[in-house]
Amino acid sequence: MSDSRERILARLRANRPIEVPTPTVYAKPLGWDREHCIASFMQRMQAVRGEVHRIARDAWVDWLAGELPARGIHHLLAGNGDVGDRLASALPASIRLSRYDHPIEQWKPALFNDIDAAITHARAGLAESGSIVLWPDANEPRLMSLAPPIHIALLDSHKLHENFAAMIAAEHWANGMPTNALLISGPSKTADIEQTLAYGIHGPKQLITLLLD
Amino acid sequence: MNQTDAFHRRIDEALHNAQLRQNFRSALTGIMARRAEQFPDETQLQALRDQARAVRANALVRQPELLERLEAKLTENGIQVHWAEGPDEANAIIHGILERAGAKTVVKGKSMVSEETGLNHYLEHHGIEVIESDLGEYIIQLAEEPPSHIVAPAIHKNRREVAELFQRFHPEIPYTEDIDQLTQSARVVLRDRFANADAGISGVNFAVAETGTLCLVENEGNGRLSTTAPRVHVAITGIEKVVERLSDVPPLLEILTKSATGQPITTYFNMISRPRQPGELDGPEAVHLVLLDNGRSRIRVDDELLDTLRCIRCGACINHCPVYVQLGGHAYGTVYPGPIGIALEPQRIGIHKVGTLTSACTLCGACGEVCPVRIPLPKLINRLRAEAVDGLRAGTAVRGHGSMRKPAEAGVWLLWRWLYTAPSRYRLFTRLATRLRWMTPPWLGAWTRYRCAPRPAQRTLHELAREEGFRNE
Numbered sequence: 001m002s003d004s005r006e007r008i009l010a011r012l013r014a015n016r017p018i019e020v021p022t023p024t025v026y027a028k029p030l031g032w033d034r035e036h037c038i039a040s041f042m043q044r045m046q047a048v049r050g051e052v053h054r055i056a057r058d059a060w061v062d063w064l065a066g067e068l069p070a071r072g073i074h075h076l077l078a079g080n081g082d083v084g085d086r087l088a089s090a091l092p093a094s095i096r097l098s099r100y101d102h103p104i105e106q107w108k109p110a111l112f113n114d115i116d117a118a119i120t121h122a123r124a125g126l127a128e129s130g131s132i133v134l135w136p137d138a139n140e141p142r143l144m145s146l147a148p149p150i151h152i153a154l155l156d157s158h159k160l161h162e163n164f165a166a167m168i169a170a171e172h173w174a175n176g177m178p179t180n181a182l183l184i185s186g187p188s189k190t191a192d193i194e195q196t197l198a199y200g201i202h203g204p205k206q207l208i209t210l211l212l213d
Numbered sequence: 214m215n216q217t218d219a220f221h222r223r224i225d226e227a228l229h230n231a232q233l234r235q236n237f238r239s240a241l242t243g244i245m246a247r248r249a250e251q252f253p254d255e256t257q258l259q260a261l262r263d264q265a266r267a268v269r270a271n272a273l274v275r276q277p278e279l280l281e282r283l284e285a286k287l288t289e290n291g292i293q294v295h296w297a298e299g300p301d302e303a304n305a306i307i308h309g310i311l312e313r314a315g316a317k318t319v320v321k322g323k324s325m326v327s328e329e330t331g332l333n334h335y336l337e338h339h340g341i342e343v344i345e346s347d348l349g350e351y352i353i354q355l356a357e358e359p360p361s362h363i364v365a366p367a368i369h370k371n372r373r374e375v376a377e378l379f380q381r382f383h384p385e386i387p388y389t390e391d392i393d394q395l396t397q398s399a400r401v402v403l404r405d406r407f408a409n410a411d412a413g414i415s416g417v418n419f420a421v422a423e424t425g426t427l428c429l430v431e432n433e434g435n436g437r438l439s440t441t442a443p444r445v446h447v448a449i450t451g452i453e454k455v456v457e458r459l460s461d462v463p464p465l466l467e468i469l470t471k472s473a474t475g476q477p478i479t480t481y482f483n484m485i486s487r488p489r490q491p492g493e494l495d496g497p498e499a500v501h502l503v504l505l506d507n508g509r510s511r512i513r514v515d516d517e518l519l520d521t522l523r524c525i526r527c528g529a530c531i532n533h534c535p536v537y538v539q540l541g542g543h544a545y546g547t548v549y550p551g552p553i554g555i556a557l558e559p560q561r562i563g564i565h566k567v568g569t570l571t572s573a574c575t576l577c578g579a580c581g582e583v584c585p586v587r588i589p590l591p592k593l594i595n596r597l598r599a600e601a602v603d604g605l606r607a608g609t610a611v612r613g614h615g616s617m618r619k620p621a622e623a624g625v626w627l628l629w630r631w632l633y634t635a636p637s638r639y640r641l642f643t644r645l646a647t648r649l650r651w652m653t654p655p656w657l658g659a660w661t662r663y664r665c666a667p668r669p670a671q672r673t674l675h676e677l678a679r680e681e682g683f684r685n686e
């Protein structure tokens with residue numbers, strides 16, 4: 001490749017510093033049980049203004065059917081999988097359901113301007129930091145959790161891990177990463193003006209996690 | 214004007230700007246308190262620092278192999294890797310990528326490395342529109358100022374100053390000094406930009422060799438938007454950001470966010486390993502990584518100075534620096550201010566250009582105590598001070614070695630050594646100094662501008678001790 005590459009690598013190879021002894025592998029074993037994980041997840045998520053509702057496994061469709069109109073959400077975006085299928089028949093007529101089923105180039109302005117909320121799965125959650133974990137894919141593309149002002153995530157409460165380190169070990173992430181993986185902890189925020197926290201800057205203004213038992 | 218006079222002039226300006234000092238004082242006090250809250254347990258904090266230090270230090274030990282592994286893995290994943298020796302090469306590479314992609318508008322996430330290369334200026338000069346999308350970066354882009362802090366670039370501005378900028382550039386938005394409303398205005402203004410930009414440019418916090426993953430830490434979502442919405446994504450980073458394993462990342466992430474802003478985690482931790490794959494409906498079609506050296510590989514040659522490269526750019530040393538809080542970031546005149554700037558910039562740019570920065574340090578040690586990767590900043594700064602005035606020429610990697618040596622100063626120390634290494638000379642000297650104390654001049658240049666001239670005591674300490682019956686003092 002380029003000469004720069006060779007020159008840089010040659011300079012780096014010229015010195016071999018001494019290795020530092022690595023302390024015991026980082027993975028604070030917290031020893032939390034499921035309820036402790038759930039409590040911590042909810043508390044941490046709420047501390048950064050993330051909404052969490054713990055509901056029964058099959059209750060989320062009804063919950064949304066009741067809650068979305070009450071919150072003035074008229075236009076919901078779902079992916080191509082089962083979530084959208086189930087909502088299609090259950091949502092009241094006042095709510096328009098769109099599916100993310102064609103490439104972004106064909107409908108970017110609409111995605112950025114017309115959608116009130118998007119709903120996706122979360123593949124896991126982190127108890128210690130209060131994070132949801134997403135691996136966006138062809139069914140639930142990346143911008144769903146980013147462009148609309150509200151993001152609703154469905155999280156199986158059995159998929160909570162203690163923390164990031166525990167999760168990548170348990171799920172063997174190092175064996176294969178997806179195009180994009182995300183930890184999301186609350187709605188978007190900034191403290192760039194006077195170090196004062198303000199929510200809802202570029203990403204979603206609200207993050208609603210439905211924690212399914 | 215030489216570098217020292219120029220630095221003193223900037224210091225003078227900063228110290229006479231009461232508003233600026235107030236802005237820094239109040240912002241930094243808050244950040245320090247929030248950081249402290251994140252580390253209630255001292256033992257755990259120290260263990261985490263050990264872990265983070267070892268991860269970074271060993272990544273530097275194996276840096277050449279890791280960079281090759283990273284390159285191979287990224288390439289396998291479909292991310293194109295470019296190497297740049299310096300700013301010009303990096304800028305040209307990025308411009309080339311954008312040109313080939315026909316990109317005319319760019320949204321940019323925060324990247325200090327792009328400040329090193331002066332990328333915005335370069336691209337704009339070549340007819341490409343660049344919009345900074347991080348709120349702080351956007352504010353200083355409007356103000357046409359460089360960042361004054363590596364984590365909080367607009368920390369020197371208060372809400373009134375931001376409101377005035379918005380008023381000037383977006384007169385259609387009603388004037389407000391309310392921070393929530395200002396934030397909403399920025400959202401509205403920048404949204405179209407994200408939706409329409411041809412390319413996105415970002416920095417990188419950690420590059421994982423094992424998996425070929427670029428990790429980005431942020432709160433606003435602008436980093437995700439810049440790396441997801443446009444059809445091309447170009448990431449730029451220093452060659453020191455590589456780490457070996459994915460399992461190295463959690464301890465670094467934890468200590469980074471806690472040290473930087475006192476958050477247990479940021480809103481978004483974004484891990485990018487591939488461009489858009491067949492069947493996927495969004496994300497950039499092409500992802501590029503530009504690896505910039507810009508003096509880093511030269512720093513690594515020295516076994517003491519290479520510690521500088523462990524830095525994860527958390528800004529904690531800056532937040533805790535008693536000099537920075539008085540001066541703010543612009544007074545330093547370099548891309549990186551504060552303790553890390555004092556340690557890094559003379560090595561990167563040369564002592565002959567910015568070595569005078571090393572004087573902006575009281576060696577209080579606060580920076581070294583908070584640094585999450587245990588960089589011994591005071592020791593490095595002291596080393597650079599010595600390098601700056603050392604008479605010996607050989608055996609150092611630092612450019613501009615000895616360039617700040619002054620014959621008069623060197624002569625004084627030579628005399629000092631001559632007096633202090635022979636007891637007879639030393640006794641004669643102290644005797645003369647005490648007996649002739651009335652001869653001490655009352656004006657001693659800058660020292661006596663605000664202080665009295667020091668005057669030796671009537672008798673030496675040795676004499677007093679002997680009188681008190683001490684022997685073998």
Ligand code: SF4
Nearest residue numbers: 524525527528530584
């Ligand atoms: S030197 Fe240490 S404290 Fe300063 S920015 Fe780098 S990692 Fe943070």
